[in-house]
Amino acid sequence: MAGRQAERAALDQLVEALRAGQSRSLVIHGEVGIGKTALLDYLAARAADMRIVRAAGVESEMELAYAGLHQICAPFLDRLDRLPAPQRESMQVAFGISSGPAPDQFVFGLGLLGLLSHAAEEKPLLCIVDDQQWLDCASAKALAFVARRLGEESVGMVFATRERRIEVVGLPDLPVAELPEADARRLLDSALRGPLDARVRDQIVAETHGNPLALLELPRGASAAELAGGFVLPRADSLTGALEESFRRRYSALTSGARRLLLIAAADPTGDAALVWRAAARMGIGHDTAVEAADAGLAEIGTHVRFRHPLVRSATYWSASAADRQSVHRAIGEETDPVRDPDRRIWHFAEAAAGPDPDLADDLERSASQALGRGGLAAAAAFLERSALLTLDPARRGERALAAAEVKVQAGRFDAAVALLATAEGGPLDERQRARIDLLRAQLAFAASRGGEASLLLLRAARRFEPIDSDRARETYLDGISAAAFAGRLASAGGGVLDLSRAAAAAPAPPQAPRAIDHLLDGLAANFVEGYPPAVPSLRDALAKFPGAMSTTDELRWMWLANEAALHLWDDERWNALSARYLQLARDVGALTELPLALSTRAIMLVFTGELSGATALIEEQAAATEATGINLGPYAAAYLAAMRGRRAESTALTEGILAEVPRRGEGIGIAIAEWTRALLHNGAGDYPEAMAAAQRALHHQEYPELHYPGIANWAAHELIEAAARSEMTDTATEATEWITEMATASGTDWALGVGARSRALLAQGSDAERLYREAIARLEASLIRTDLARAHLLYGEWLRRERRRVDAREQLRTAHQMLESMGMSAFADRARRELLATGETARKRSAPTVTAELTAQEAQIARLARDGLSNPEIGTRLFISAKTVQYHLRKVFTKLGITSRGQLAYVQF
Numbered sequence: 001m002a003g004r005q006a007e008r009a010a011l012d013q014l015v016e017a018l019r020a021g022q023s024r025s026l027v028i029h030g031e032v033g034i035g036k037t038a039l040l041d042y043l044a045a046r047a048a049d050m051r052i053v054r055a056a057g058v059e060s061e062m063e064l065a066y067a068g069l070h071q072i073c074a075p076f077l078d079r080l081d082r083l084p085a086p087q088r089e090s091m092q093v094a095f096g097i098s099s100g101p102a103p104d105q106f107v108f109g110l111g112l113l114g115l116l117s118h119a120a121e122e123k124p125l126l127c128i129v130d131d132q133q134w135l136d137c138a139s140a141k142a143l144a145f146v147a148r149r150l151g152e153e154s155v156g157m158v159f160a161t162r163e164r165r166i167e168v169v170g171l172p173d174l175p176v177a178e179l180p181e182a183d184a185r186r187l188l189d190s191a192l193r194g195p196l197d198a199r200v201r202d203q204i205v206a207e208t209h210g211n212p213l214a215l216l217e218l219p220r221g222a223s224a225a226e227l228a229g230g231f232v233l234p235r236a237d238s239l240t241g242a243l244e245e246s247f248r249r250r251y252s253a254l255t256s257g258a259r260r261l262l263l264i265a266a267a268d269p270t271g272d273a274a275l276v277w278r279a280a281a282r283m284g285i286g287h288d289t290a291v292e293a294a295d296a297g298l299a300e301i302g303t304h305v306r307f308r309h310p311l312v313r314s315a316t317y318w319s320a321s322a323a324d325r326q327s328v329h330r331a332i333g334e335e336t337d338p339v340r341d342p343d344r345r346i347w348h349f350a351e352a353a354a355g356p357d358p359d360l361a362d363d364l365e366r367s368a369s370q371a372l373g374r375g376g377l378a379a380a381a382a383f384l385e386r387s388a389l390l391t392l393d394p395a396r397r398g399e400r401a402l403a404a405a406e407v408k409v410q411a412g413r414f415d416a417a418v419a420l421l422a423t424a425e426g427g428p429l430d431e432r433q434r435a436r437i438d439l440l441r442a443q444l445a446f447a448a449s450r451g452g453e454a455s456l457l458l459l460r461a462a463r464r465f466e467p468i469d470s471d472r473a474r475e476t477y478l479d480g481i482s483a484a485a486f487a488g489r490l491a492s493a494g495g496g497v498l499d500l501s502r503a504a505a506a507a508p509a510p511p512q513a514p515r516a517i518d519h520l521l522d523g524l525a526a527n528f529v530e531g532y533p534p535a536v537p538s539l540r541d542a543l544a545k546f547p548g549a550m551s552t553t554d555e556l557r558w559m560w561l562a563n564e565a566a567l568h569l570w571d572d573e574r575w576n577a578l579s580a581r582y583l584q585l586a587r588d589v590g591a592l593t594e595l596p597l598a599l600s601t602r603a604i605m606l607v608f609t610g611e612l613s614g615a616t617a618l619i620e621e622q623a624a625a626t627e628a629t630g631i632n633l634g635p636y637a638a639a640y641l642a643a644m645r646g647r648r649a650e651s652t653a654l655t656e657g658i659l660a661e662v663p664r665r666g667e668g669i670g671i672a673i674a675e676w677t678r679a680l681l682h683n684g685a686g687d688y689p690e691a692m693a694a695a696q697r698a699l700h701h702q703e704y705p706e707l708h709y710p711g712i713a714n715w716a717a718h719e720l721i722e723a724a725a726r727s728e729m730t731d732t733a734t735e736a737t738e739w740i741t742e743m744a745t746a747s748g749t750d751w752a753l754g755v756g757a758r759s760r761a762l763l764a765q766g767s768d769a770e771r772l773y774r775e776a777i778a779r780l781e782a783s784l785i786r787t788d789l790a791r792a793h794l795l796y797g798e799w800l801r802r803e804r805r806r807v808d809a810r811e812q813l814r815t816a817h818q819m820l821e822s823m824g825m826s827a828f829a830d831r832a833r834r835e836l837l838a839t840g841e842t843a844r845k846r847s848a849p850t851v852t853a854e855l856t857a858q859e860a861q862i863a864r865l866a867r868d869g870l871s872n873p874e875i876g877t878r879l880f881i882s883a884k885t886v887q888y889h890l891r892k893v894f895t896k897l898g899i900t901s902r903g904q905l906a907y908v909q910f
Contacts, residue, residue: 003183018124023150030176033213036160057134068139087111109145117882124154132161151885178210247315278335361390381407398427435464455484456495477504488668501528516545533746570752603637610786643681646827679719684827688726695720725762754779790819867905
């Protein structure tokens with residue numbers, strides 16, 4: 001602890017915060033030997049009155065899913081029954097307690113947060129994780145997820161790491177630097193047993209760069225004579241290399257029995273002393289060898305295994321010959337319980353293999369399947385990769401390498417997947433395997449950039465699948481159309497939406513009765529190739545059959561496209577049901593990777609229906625979900641809501657952010673959405689030339705001037721018609737109106753026919769205009785779309801005023817103003833108010849409510865959810881915080897609002 005006053009003070013503050021009922025997270029980082037573990041020991045001593053659990057990452061165990069978390073959670077597994085069912089089941093599957101679908105990592109993270117929160121109920125809980133850089137991926141993500149969501153649970157999460165992995169970037173950090181020269185000299189002097197030449201002291205201090213471990217360890221390899229007179233440390237390429245060499249020399253000086261005992265301990269990453277001793281007994285190693293290892297200052301092996309430093313483990317393991325490492329792994333594998341820990345047993349046998357072993361390769365393949373069942377994607381990929389290496393037959397080796405690559409892609413290990421694909425392509429491949437490779441390369445391209453080659457590669461994969469698996473081909477075409485439409489104007493040449501749609505339209509028909517997704521594919525392909533009317537029957541058939549006999553996984557996979565189809569059909573009833581189903585399904589099964597898109601889809605639907613307050617809550621929840629999951633989804637619903645409310649500054653910031661970001665992601669659809677919301681904003685403010693220009697940019701682009709995004713085209717077109725008609729750009733308005741009328745006629749829904757009638761009314765004169773306005777209002781009254789109905793009243797009232805029919809105009813404008821004000825559509829409401837003033841009638845502008853002005857955004861969000869009847873655990877699940885933190889915020893809400901119960905929230909306007 002020499003020279004560590006500032007670091008100790010930071011840790012003291014963390015301990016005091018935990019004692020006060022707060023939570024804290026911290027990342028201690030610095031180079032090898034800088035003193036991170038010593039600081040963790042200091043922290044544990046300062047928190048001795050708390051409940052402490054410790055874990056450490058081990059490099060050789062990085063591929064075994066949840067290996068690190070086993071160390072943290074083992075004492076608390078008896079509390080799993082306190083968790084909500086999805087979270088409890090997710091953790092039970094991950095830890096091998098029960099079988100079931102692979103756990104969603106975010107549901108698992110919420111379960112871990114709840115479990116640690118319950119564990120801290122009696123006294124504060126401190127979780128200490130050393131060598132975070134070597135945690136397995138699943139554990140690292142789950143622990144970092146929790147560290148970001150801590151609130152008022154009295155839980156501390158402290159990591160020590162050499163380099164901050166991406167999982168912990170952004171968490172509070174405590175860098176540990178080298179010691180100042182004076183402290184370095186004092187520490188060095190404390191470790192010496194005899195005199196030291198001044199020049200040697202200066203050399204040691206200079207070359208160790210104030211690294212505490214180096215100051216303590218490097219002189220131990222020198223004799224007293226060397227220290228007393230001309231000893232000079234050999235220069236190393238790095239401090240880590242010098243330290244490892246010091247440990248390696250001390251390891252090499254041990255007897256053969258002590259070296260083999262240390263090698264067993266180094267090869268077993270679990271720290272299970274009983275397992276180490278069983279393997280040692282199998283190899284004829286006695287207990288006396290542990291004393292020798294301890295006397296050398298390398299490791300203590302008693303009831304627990306504890307190396308002096310992780311570098312001792314690596315120096316030990318890599319100093320041994322390949323044959324010695326293989327014999328040790330074989331002994332550990334023989335002594336590992338095949339029932340309780342089958343994966344590690346097989347892994348050790350694989351490390352013991354000196355060459356190809358078909359039986360072991362089969363065992364590894366089975367272990368990979370079991371690991372997938374627990375959600376251990378990294379482990380499954382590692383087993384399959386090792387299985388491929390142990391396989392002699394070129395065809396089977398290629399298949400296993402391909403399977404490993406597929407799992408690596410699912411796990412997000414894209415670089416490793418590319419290398420495995422190269423291995424797979426080196427063997428004999430059939431057409432199905434080549435199609436799978438094309439599909440994988442498309443997924444890799446989509447992950448790197450949503451534009452680029454993804455849709456082109458999906459097109460290639462679909463064509464390969466056609467003669468061997470028509471169902472898979474059609475599914476791949478559907479994925480391709482979705483990817484191409486998403487990329488839009490940023491798609492690669494030859495991989496545009498028309499290219500995919502033409503190929504899909506020419507593909508063989510399904511061999512059996514068409515599924516919902518077959519109709520969906522036919523409808524979308526027809527929409528882009530033939531136009532809107534020919535697409536309607538297939539899209540209707542798709543929605544009539546959706547989801548049919550689909551699994552939950554397939555339903556979630558295609559749910560976004562089903563919502564888009566309903567929207568494109570102007571089928572507000574079906575869209576309302578599907579968007580609600582999408583969100584509920586994502587929540588019920590814990591599909592948090594789908595949750596941001598489901599929340600965005602439902603929020604946009606609610607804005608259309610005029611439920612702007614409900615949409616606000618979902619958009620806030622989407623922001624929490626996006627931050628928690630790291631999923632890169634643009635704030636499209638937020639931009640639409642801001643434009644509908646007429647909040648110019650907020651809307652402009654959001655659309656400019658979208659337009660700056662989406663080209664980097666290849667997400668051309670985002671450009672169309674941003675321009676459409678700009679058109680909406682400008683129409684609300686009566687800035688019609690700007691609205692028309694934005695709407696035109698949303699509808700058209702240079703590469704595919706005929707491309708209209710499903711859904712977005714409907715919205716942008718009627719913004720264009722209003723803006724063009726008000727700007728007296730009759731030709732532009734007429735062209736768009738003809739297109740909308742064609743769509744409305746083919747659709748036949750009240751929403752479509754209402755918008756169609758309203759569009760034609762903007763261009764009509766006299767009695768024709770009045771008849772069309774009345775038809776539009778009658779149609780839209782029969783729909784769920786209250787925003788379009790309010791705007792129809794506004795447009796009709798504006799027309800009546802220009803016709804000098806002030807009394808009639810007031811009736812329509814009052815209705816419009818009341819509707820628009822009540823929904824929060826401020827800019828459009830101001831338009832209605834100005835029109836009313838022009839008729840000689842005043843309309844008060846509703847003042848913004850101030851009751852909840854003192855609430856923070858999170859407090860208001862929690863209060864809304866509590867008002868709607870959600871329990872604290874349900875609110876915590878929605879917002880990715882613990883139930884204890886929810887309760888803490890609700891207490892603050894009650895105090896600020898001067899209320900005493902949840903029931904009183906019903907009388908508060910949010």
